[in-house]
Amino acid sequence: MQPITVTALYKFVSLPDYRDMQPALLGFCRRHGLKGTLLLAAEGINGTVAGSAAAVAALHAHLKSDPRLADIEHKESCCGANPFPRMKVRLKKEIVTMGVPGIDPTRDAGIHVEPAEWNALIGDPEVVVIDTRNDYEVAIGTFAGAVNPATASFRDFPAWFRANRTRFGNRAKFAMFCTGGIRCEKATAFVRAEGFEEVFHLKGGILKYLETVPEAESRWRGECFVFDNRVSVGHGLKQGGYDLCHACRHPMSAADRASPLFAPGVSCPHCHDRLDEQRRARFAERHRQVELASARGEAHVAADIETAKVRKRERRAGSAELSPATRRSHR
Numbered sequence: 001m002q003p004i005t006v007t008a009l010y011k012f013v014s015l016p017d018y019r020d021m022q023p024a025l026l027g028f029c030r031r032h033g034l035k036g037t038l039l040l041a042a043e044g045i046n047g048t049v050a051g052s053a054a055a056v057a058a059l060h061a062h063l064k065s066d067p068r069l070a071d072i073e074h075k076e077s078c079c080g081a082n083p084f085p086r087m088k089v090r091l092k093k094e095i096v097t098m099g100v101p102g103i104d105p106t107r108d109a110g111i112h113v114e115p116a117e118w119n120a121l122i123g124d125p126e127v128v129v130i131d132t133r134n135d136y137e138v139a140i141g142t143f144a145g146a147v148n149p150a151t152a153s154f155r156d157f158p159a160w161f162r163a164n165r166t167r168f169g170n171r172a173k174f175a176m177f178c179t180g181g182i183r184c185e186k187a188t189a190f191v192r193a194e195g196f197e198e199v200f201h202l203k204g205g206i207l208k209y210l211e212t213v214p215e216a217e218s219r220w221r222g223e224c225f226v227f228d229n230r231v232s233v234g235h236g237l238k239q240g241g242y243d244l245c246h247a248c249r250h251p252m253s254a255a256d257r258a259s260p261l262f263a264p265g266v267s268c269p270h271c272h273d274r275l276d277e278q279r280r281a282r283f284a285e286r287h288r289q290v291e292l293a294s295a296r297g298e299a300h301v302a303a304d305i306e307t308a309k310v311r312k313r314e315r316r317a318g319s320a321e322l323s324p325a326t327r328r329s330h331r
Contacts, residue, residue, distance in 0.1 A: 004082050005056040006036075006228065008207065009063070009074035010046040010095065010182040012105040018042055019091055026089040032058050035084035036228075039095045043105075045069065046095035046182055048227060050082050073181060075207050077237040083229035096182050099155045103189050110188030110199035113175070115209040118202055119219055122146075127173045127200075132157060132187045133225075140232060140242060140251055141222025143177065154183055158190055165194065173198040179224065181205035211237050225251055247271050247283050265290065 015021065018040040025038065029049065034056070036049030049059065056076065063069045113121055122129045122143060129146045131138050138148045149160040174191055176184040176199070184201040191199050202209060206224045213220075215235040223232040223240035231251055232240030242251040248271035256262060261272040265287025266280055275283075 002052060003078045003080060004050050005053045005076055005078055006048065006050040006083065006230075007056045007059070007074050007076050008048045008180045009060075009072055010044065010180065011069055011072040012044040012095070012109070012182075012185065013068050014106065015040065015042055015044060015068065018045075022089050022091060026087065028062055029059065029087045029089070034059060035082050035087050037084070037088045037090065039090050039092045041092045041095045044095050045072070048084075049087070050079070050084055050228070073204065075180060075204060075211065077207070077211070077233065079230055079239065096186055097153075097155060098158065098186055098190065100158050100190060103186060103193060105185050105189040108189040108192050109185045110174075110176070110192060110201050112203040113200050114203055115212045118175075118177075118209060119213075119217065121175050121200060122219065124173070127175050128168045129175045129177075130187075132176050132178045132184045136250055137179070137225040140240075140253070141220065141224050144219050144221050146177075157187060161191060161194065172196055173200070175200045175202075177202040177206060177209075179205050179226065180207050207233070207237065210235050245271060246287065247275065247279070 021040055025040070029036075029038070032051060032055040034049045034051040036047060038045060038047035038049065045063075049056070051059075060072075060074060063072055121127060122145070129143060131142050131146045131148055132154070134154070135148070135150050135152060138150075142148065149157060149164075151157055151160055174188070174196060176187050176191075178184040178187075181202065181204050184205065188199045188201045204211075206220070207226075210218075210220060210224060210233065218235060220235070223234050223242060225232050225242070229244075230239045231244050232242040234240045241254060243257065244250070245252050245256075245268035246265045247267050250268060250270040252262070252268050252270075256269050259269045261267065261269040263272075263280075263284075266283045267275050
């Protein structure tokens with residue numbers, strides 16, 4: 001079996017015609033057998049898709065044929081099977097949701113720092129290093145000494161920064177990072193709009209750092225959460241040791257899976273005490289159907305659709321605490 005290539009890509013760029021781009025882009029991806037999600041907005045494009053190496057290369061060429069996307073940022077890794085069930089191209093207000101009007105990364109983003117130069121920057125005691133990802137991501141890995149805002153959503157970052165801007169004393173240099181570069185790029189634009197000038201962010205994000213910086217020289221600790229079925233990766237972008245709870249979508253360690261509170265497909269230590277019997281029964285039946293489909297060598301896409309419906313109902317009902325990863329922003 002040929003390995004699957006996974007590509008994460010984004011670019012902040014003015015795309016006033018983004019709605020018109022959707023049908024052609026979706027058709028192109030489907031014709032080439034790609035699966036995953038791409039987000040289009042007036043502020044740019046963002047997403048992760050997977051397929052054969054040839055299909056991914058064709059997508060990059062297709063996107064770069066648009067002069068506005070000629071230098072689009074992208075990263076690649078490999079896995080044994082496609083981690084996505086289908087292909088989607090979605091229209092959004094923002095390609096990564098911050099919810100602060102007027103933030104323009106194309107104009108105001110901080111200074112890109114190459115992975116090879118990152119260690120020297122964050123080793124400076126005058127620099128405040130901030131992890132702009134969400135709490136469940138930080139929990140499984142981050143850079144040594146980084147500040148954890150403990151946010152549940154990227155939308156929470158502006159309020160956290162405004163509430164904490166005085167805690168760093170006279171240190172007015174900030175170095176920010178995220179999974180693939182997109183959130184920290186927007187975060188630096190926000191921080192610069194708050195009046196700070198010396199603001200930096202890791203080019204290509206954690207993924208590019210783990211891909212290019214030798215492990216012996218690395219300041220990264222743990223694994224990096226990724227937004228597909230691999231769940232986490234380590235140095236060299238090798239698949240990590242985490243799984244995803246199919247009830248709450250929280251990453252699970254080996255210790256979590258060994259817990260008596262873990263029931264495959266039903267619950268984990270992070271959500272066990274927040275599930276009523278009706279949900280347990282529903283998740284148990286879904287898991288049974290997934291196992292039956294797997295035994296037949298089929299992908300149980302209906303289970304994924306049902307899971308999405310459950311999460312949507314939970315959000316509408318205000319029970320988002322059950323599904324922390326459903327509130328995540330892309331990369």
